[in-house]
Every structure is written in C-alpha cells, then in structure tokens.
C-alpha cells in the first residue's frame with residue numbers, strides 16, 4: 493500500500509473531527525489492515541486501537557514500529573462482532589473496507605457494533621469506493637510494486653451485473669521468492685443513495701458525505717466518498 497498517502501489521510505480525518513468540534517484522544521480503526529494509518533495517529537499522541545479479522549494483516553501491523561511513538565494496540569476482530577468494552581472518541585474504517593461487507597445485514601451488524609464502541613457525540617468515519625471508480629478507474633487495473641522486502645502484483649475486474657469488484661493479489665517475499673501468496677478480495681460496490689438508506693436504518697446521524705479528500709459533496713461522479721456519522725444519545729439514554 494505504499495502508493496497510499498496515509499499522512500494526508502490522517503490529516504483529513506482529524507480535520508473532519510476539528511470541523512465538528514470534537515477533541516480526539518482515542519480512536520478505533522476497525523479494519524486497520526497493516527496499521528499504517530494507526531501509526532500515523534499514534535505519532536500524534538492519539539491512543540489508537542486497530543482491529544482486523546486478518547491475522548496476516550495484523551502480523552504486518554505489529555511489525556511496524558516508529559521510534560519514540562507508543563505502539564497502537566492491535567486486536568483480532570471481525571467488524572461484525574467487536575469485543576470492546578471502552579468507548580472511543582472516534583471510530584474509522586478506511587480504504588474501502590466497508591465495501592468488503594457484501595450483504596446489507598453485514599452493514600447493519602457492523603453499524604450496531606461500531607455505535608456501541610463509541611462515546612456519546614463520537615464520530616464514525618468510513619469511506620467507500622464508488623461505481624464510477626470501479627467502472628472508469630479499476631475495471632481492468634493492473635498494479636505492480638516492489639521493494640527490498642517484497643514484490644506485489646494486483647489485478648482488478650468489475651462485474652456490473654453483480655456489482656462485485658474482484659482484486660487478485662500476489663505477494664512474493666524476498667526471504668522466500670519461490671513461495672507466492674495469492675489472495676482474491678471481493679468487494680461490493682453500492683450506489684450512494686443505497687448507503688444513505690443503510691445509514692438511515694442505523695442508530696447513527698449522518699453529518700457529512702464528502703468527495704475524495706475534500707469537504708465538497710460526495711456524488712456518483714466521485715472516486716471515493718467519506719461518510720461522517722455521529723452517535724447522539726439523549727440525556728435519558730434514548731437514541732435521538
């Protein structure tokens with residue numbers, strides 16, 4: 493993922509919090525992958541927990557260190573069944589991770605779990621890759637990357653009928669170049685009004701839907717859209 497600018501992403505996410513008057517001391521990243529985003533927030537003295545259901549990803553995350561920075565805390569967990577008892581100031585799920593939730597029931601469960609992991613007033617920010625992105629950018633996309641440790645190959649295809657984006661990954665590590673790790677990722681692309689309805693059916697309030705890394709409205713012409721949701725509970729404990 494060396495092509496992703498996580499420094500910019502971290503700044504953007506924190507600027508959303510600031511815009512909404514939220515002070516952020518604790519963050520949960522619910523599909524943290526190899527933890528680069530977590531480390532960016534940790535460097536800013538934010539206490540961050542990263543969770544992911546892939547042992548492979550978490551192993552990589554744990555291996556990433558930064559001198560003088562408190563390590564993020566990593567937990568193996570499916571976003572549909574979060575084990576956290578504490579309440580975070582903010583929860584994030586970035587880089588299309590919600591597209592990995594193939595069924596609407598997965599979205600529903602995940603929203604409930606994330607809602608329970610947030611303090612009152614807390615924000616949940618996630619992004620989705622759009623139909624536009626699948627059709628015009630990633631339809632038959634091939635990417636190759638290599639560094640001293642590993643070579644990485646990725647090929648994507650999109651089926652408009654099923655709305656499934658398939659990405660095949662092949663990773664070879666320099667320590668064992670004969671061994672090729674292969675993985676196929678399946679993501680469901682959803683139209684934005686469908687996502688709006690899923691949010692409306694959840695306990696969250698939607699407070700923003702932004703294009704790419706801006707504060708302009710996210711539309712079907714955007715490549716990526718960030719949704720900003722808030723937990724609001726009345727004084728008597730009822731959901732507003």
Ligand SMILES: C[S@@+](CC[C@H](N)C(=O)[O-])C[C@H]1O[C@@H](n2cnc3c(N)ncnc32)[C@H](O)[C@@H]1O
Pocket residue numbers: 493522523524525526527528529543544545546549569570571572585586587588589592593
């Ligand atoms: C495209 S990667 C993004 C990783 C990370 N957020 C980033 O920005 O680099 C998607 C991640 O979502 C994780 N994931 C997919 N479905 C999940 C689920 N149901 N529960 C937890 N993690 C999940 C995958 O293991 C993978 O690490």
